[in-house]
Amino acid sequence: MSRWAPLLEASTRHGWITADDEGPVGFIDLEILDGEVELVYYVDxxxxxxxxxxxxxxxxVELAAGNGARIIHAAVEPTNxxxxxxxxxxxxxxxGVNEFDELELARAVHA
Known part of the structure; x- marks a missing residue:
């Protein structure tokens, strides 16, 4: 989990380590700028x-809505x-496709 810690420290980022009754699941991260969110999630x-x-x-999505997001964006490798x-x-x-050849996806947030 220590490798995820730096992602959780930027002022525009909101990150959490996720866990359930069986232990750590991964992490989630939102970068919020002007009502738009770039999300990152990782499952161990x-x-x-x-x-x-x-x-x-x-x-x-729930956390993004609670932080004032209107649109959420994600970029994913096409092989994932x-x-x-x-x-x-x-x-x-x-x-569409971004400059890194990742597929871009988006959805509106309804608070």
Whole structure:
């Protein structure tokens, strides 16, 4: 978990280590600027495939709404099919490809 700590320290970032009854799940991070959020989430490889992605993204959406977000953005490697499926199942839509050849997805937030 110590490798995630620097991501949690910037003033525009809001990050949390996530856990459940079985232990650490991963981390979530929101960078909030002018009502727009860039989200990052990570599920520990040992915890993947357990249905934790969609509830993790739901928590991110709730936290973003609580911090005044109107739009949430995510960038995903095109080969990360699990993350793409999770975001799409959570209401994100494809909006294009960024300069790093990552797929850009976004969704509106309803507070």
């Amino acid at each position: 490889p040992a915890r993947r495939g357990q249905g934790l992605g969609v509830p993790t993204v739901a928590l991110l 099919l699990a993350s793409l499926a999770c975001l799409r199942a959570s209401g994100f839509a494809d909006v």
